[in-house]
Amino acid sequence: MTSTSSNPSSFKPFSRLIDGVENFRSKHFNENRELFQQLATQQQPKTLFICCADSRVVPELMTQTDPGELFLCRNIGNVVPAYGEMMGGVSAVVEYACTALEVTDVVVCGHSDCGAMKALLNPNDPVLQKMPTVASWLRNAEAARSVVEATLPDLKGADKVAALVVQNVRTQLGHLRTHPAVAARLATHQLTLHGWVYDIESGDVRAVDEISGELRPLRNIPDALDTSDSATK
Numbered sequence: 001m002t003s004t005s006s007n008p009s010s011f012k013p014f015s016r017l018i019d020g021v022e023n024f025r026s027k028h029f030n031e032n033r034e035l036f037q038q039l040a041t042q043q044q045p046k047t048l049f050i051c052c053a054d055s056r057v058v059p060e061l062m063t064q065t066d067p068g069e070l071f072l073c074r075n076i077g078n079v080v081p082a083y084g085e086m087m088g089g090v091s092a093v094v095e096y097a098c099t100a101l102e103v104t105d106v107v108v109c110g111h112s113d114c115g116a117m118k119a120l121l122n123p124n125d126p127v128l129q130k131m132p133t134v135a136s137w138l139r140n141a142e143a144a145r146s147v148v149e150a151t152l153p154d155l156k157g158a159d160k161v162a163a164l165v166v167q168n169v170r171t172q173l174g175h176l177r178t179h180p181a182v183a184a185r186l187a188t189h190q191l192t193l194h195g196w197v198y199d200i201e202s203g204d205v206r207a208v209d210e211i212s213g214e215l216r217p218l219r220n221i222p223d224a225l226d227t228s229d230s231a232t233k
Contacts, residue, residue, distance in 0.1 A: 035066060045071040048097040050090075050172070051109040052078045052116065056200050059109070071097050077116030077168065078108055079140045083178040086140065091179065098181035098191065106182070108172045109196040109205075110165040117164045120145050144171040166215065169195040169208045 029036060045068060049059050053074045060070060073093040080090055097103045110117075119128045120138050128135055144167040148155070152163050173195050176182050185191035195208030197215060206215035 032066075035068070039068045043068055043071075043101070045069055045097075045101060046104045047071065048073065048094070048101075048103045048106045049109065050074075050078055050080060050107065052076065052111055052114060054111060054114065057109070057111050057198060062198060062205065071101060071103060073097075076134060076137055077114065077120070077141055078110055078172060079116075079137065079168075080108065080172045080175045080179075081140045082175040083180065086137075094176065094179050095181045098179075098185050102185075102190070104190065105192050105194060106176060107194045107196055108169050108176065109198055110169045110208075111198040112162065112165065112200050113158075114161065114165050114168075116141070117161050117168060120168075121160060121164060140175070141168050141171060144168040147171070165197055166208055166213055169197060170210055170213060173208075173210060 047070055049063075049070045050073045051057050051059055053076055059065075059072060060067075063070065071093075073090060075090060080094065081088075083091065094106075097106070116134075116138060119125060119134070120141055122128065123135070144164060147167050148160065148164045152160070155163055173193050176193060177186065182191065182193075186193070195210060196205055196218070197208060198205050205218060207218045207220070208214075209216055
């Protein structure tokens with residue numbers, strides 16, 4: 001049996017965090033001291049980025065953004081409960097982002113190999129049965145599962161998970177529009193909604209065409225598909 005003692009990070013993962021903090025403080029912070037001084041008493045992010053809590057998804061790395069640029073909301077399955085369904089942290093984040101911060105864009109970003117979508121497709125999984133809170137939370141994505149089951153009944157395995165990832169993004173964008181703070185800014189053309197899917201293996205990020213459900217290059221989705229005109233009629 002091979003010993004892991006030669007690799008401290010394999011059995012002391014928390015020490016890696018401490019090393020990281022020390023490196024941040026001595027290097028990155030000092031190199032960007034002026035930025036952090038500007039951020040010390042205010043924030044003015046223009047994008048609310050809603051993504052999965054999956055450790056493999058790192059929004060700031062993916063978008064190459066600096067501190068202060070993204071207002072983040074992370075949860076299991078990048079879910080946004082419809083307004084009134086679960087008045088909790090996600091609803092509060094959406095309301096604050098739109099009303100207090102006046103963000104101009106909201107991104108709902110799904111990702112490949114999503115464990116939440118796998119669980120949604122396997123409700124009788126023994127592990128999920130031990131997590132009633134997670135199971136309850138995933139009901140907010142149940143409509144997405146129903147659509148995939150009805151429209152793509154022959155899909156199996158990874159292909160089905162991939163289809164559900166896309167449909168879940170579309171479903172959560174629909175839920176977003178039920179929030180009063182979002183609806184108000186959409187109606188006055190001050191807000192644009194975007195659906196993205198991040199592929200972990202390739203690093204590719206694609207935009208979800210809300211109308212067709214197709215994945216397209218990020219720059220190829222007309223704004224008209226993302227704003228209130230197409231969503232409220």
